[in-house]
Amino acid sequence: MTTTAISPRERVDAVLPVLREHARRVDADAVFPVEPLEALRRSGLLGLLVPTGFGGLGGGLDDLVRVAADLSGECLSTGMIWAMHSQQVAALAGHGGPELKERLLPRLAEGEVYVASVTSEKVKGGHLLTANAPLRRGDGRIRVERDAPIVTGGTHADGFLMTMRDEESADAGDVSLVYADREQLTVTPADGYSWDPMGMRGTHSGPVRLSGEVDETALVGGRGGFRAVALRTFVPVGHIAWAACWIGAARAALRAVVELVRSPAGRKQFDVDSDLLRSRLARVRLDLDTMAALLAQVVRDTGLAPDPEAPDVQLRLNGLKVHAAERSFAVVDALVEVVGLRHGYLRDSALPLERLFRDLRSTSLNYANDRLLAANGALVLVDRSVGLAL
Numbered sequence: 001m002t003t004t005a006i007s008p009r010e011r012v013d014a015v016l017p018v019l020r021e022h023a024r025r026v027d028a029d030a031v032f033p034v035e036p037l038e039a040l041r042r043s044g045l046l047g048l049l050v051p052t053g054f055g056g057l058g059g060g061l062d063d064l065v066r067v068a069a070d071l072s073g074e075c076l077s078t079g080m081i082w083a084m085h086s087q088q089v090a091a092l093a094g095h096g097g098p099e100l101k102e103r104l105l106p107r108l109a110e111g112e113v114y115v116a117s118v119t120s121e122k123v124k125g126g127h128l129l130t131a132n133a134p135l136r137r138g139d140g141r142i143r144v145e146r147d148a149p150i151v152t153g154g155t156h157a158d159g160f161l162m163t164m165r166d167e168e169s170a171d172a173g174d175v176s177l178v179y180a181d182r183e184q185l186t187v188t189p190a191d192g193y194s195w196d197p198m199g200m201r202g203t204h205s206g207p208v209r210l211s212g213e214v215d216e217t218a219l220v221g222g223r224g225g226f227r228a229v230a231l232r233t234f235v236p237v238g239h240i241a242w243a244a245c246w247i248g249a250a251r252a253a254l255r256a257v258v259e260l261v262r263s264p265a266g267r268k269q270f271d272v273d274s275d276l277l278r279s280r281l282a283r284v285r286l287d288l289d290t291m292a293a294l295l296a297q298v299v300r301d302t303g304l305a306p307d308p309e310a311p312d313v314q315l316r317l318n319g320l321k322v323h324a325a326e327r328s329f330a331v332v333d334a335l336v337e338v339v340g341l342r343h344g345y346l347r348d349s350a351l352p353l354e355r356l357f358r359d360l361r362s363t364s365l366n367y368a369n370d371r372l373l374a375a376n377g378a379l380v381l382v383d384r385s386v387g388l389a390l
Contacts, residue, residue: 008048008063012070015039019074026077026202027355030195032156033202036078041111045082049089054101055109056093061240061299068241069248076249076359077202081114081153083241088115088161090237092179095221095229100179103217104159113181116157118210120150128235128367129227130172134165142218144180146210154208155189158182162210166224175226178218185212199358231309236302239317240295243324246363247291249356250331254284256351257335260343270339280338287327287334294320297389311379312387318372318379325363332356 018039026033040046048063050056057063064086072079089108092115096104107113123132136143146162148154159181166176190207197205221229260266261277270277298320305313336344336353344353 006044008045008057008059008067011043011045012067015043015045016070016074019071019078023075023078023352024355026075027199027359030197030201030204032153032204033075033078033081034156036075037081037114037156040078040082041114044109044111046085046111046114047089047105047109049086050093050105050109054093054105056105057109061237061302064237064241065244065295065299068244069251072245072248073252073255075202076245076356077200079245079248080200080242081203083245084117084152084238085115087234087238087241088117091161091177091220091229091233094233095177095225096179097217097219099217100220104179113158114153114156115159115161115179116151116154118146118148118151118154118160118162120148122147122149124172128163128230129175131163131165131175131226132172134168134170135176135178136168141213141215142178144178144185144210144212144214147207148210149207150205151208152203152205154206155187155204157187160185160210161220163226170224173227174224176223177220177226177229178214179220180210180212180214180218184214185210198361199355200362236298236308236317239321240298240302242363242366243291243295243298243320246324246328246360247288247295249360250291250328251288253332253335253351253353253356254281254288256353257281257339257343260339260351277338280334284331284334284338287331291324291327294323301389310387311383312389315376315379315383316389318376321367322364322369322372322376325366325369329357329360329363332360 015036019036022033022035044057045067047056048059048067052058068079068083071082093105104113119128121132124130133146144162144164146164159179162178163175164178165172166174188209193206195204195206261270261272294316298316301313301316307313332353336357339351343349343351347354
């Protein structure tokens with residue numbers, strides 16, 4: 001289903017009931033959301049960012065934000081899986097060579113390929129712009145040998161987009177981005193590893209080893225070209241997508257609380273005229289509105305800024321990730337206080353607050369906030385004019 005006659009909104013509405021049906025089981029059993037992903041395949045939303053010329057929906061960042069937020073309001077694990085896939089699609093559509101695009105983008109549009117991101121390494125941790133494992137070339141082929149400690153959905157992916165050192169003699173910062181279909185690789189999960197995290201339990205972000213061969217057309221952005229791909233596409237789309245997911249989850253939490261408080265049963269339990277209740281809800285709403293406003297500005301920056309490396313643009317981009325990570329979790333924490341133990345803390349509550357609290361605790365760990373704040377501190381000293389979005 002790739003015709004654009006059906007809007008992204010209608011496609012989302014069709015898959016949300018599937019996410020709603022499976023969200024509790026995905027969390028309770030720490031299983032990958034297979035049924036929600038199948039629904040997303042059928043909906044055409046795996047090809048949201050694929051250009052229409054390749055059969056996709058031709059969506060932009062505004063569409064990405066709305067879809068990510070809506071999906072995450074039902075199941076944050078599924079929302080993040082979809083959002084990270086979309087980050088990979090944006091890189092492939094924006095920087096892939098003609099042969100790779102012709103071969104891959106129509107399959108993405110049809111929902112045949114879910115792409116996992118492979119950027120972490122044991123040696124370097126999560127440092128994005130360096131790589132340790134080298135590509136090895138010979139007879140027109142490229143040999144890939146890659147150990148990754150964290151790959152979201154790696155055992156379920158149909159394709160992989162990997163950062164690699166361009167060759168054995170290259171520096172760690174000479175990074176190439178390489179795509180491989182699952183059929184081109186041997187995918188080996190780590191022996192004895194068990195995925196049992198606090199939250200985000202459906203993402204299955206475990207370690208895998210990848211080995212296989214591709215040809216030079218599999219390079220995305222050319223040899224050693226990952227830095228440009230990262231600055232132009234990978235990082236901004238990633239931060240925007242993550243923030244949209246977290247804001248969508250926090251918004252869903254507030255919606256659930258408002259419905260509870262306004263219900264006939266809720267009015268017997270909660271004093272809607274209480275200044276304390278109103279003050280707490282007002283602060284939650286303020287957090288949501290400020291996160292959404294910063295997200296909207298970063299989307300504008302990404303589409304319009306002439307220089308993506310300008311200090312004020314980078315400050316807002318990094319700040320979006322940090323602010324959304326901190327305040328989305330704070331929203332759910334505050335709402336637990338509002339509704340109390342019965343509705344906010346118990347796992348069998350009808351409200352999703354307990355699950356969202358655990359899920360959103362991971363936000364500061366998805367590319368560590370401290371690392372981004374350190375970078376932004378240096379940028380503040382460079383941006384003498386204090387260039388705000390005014």
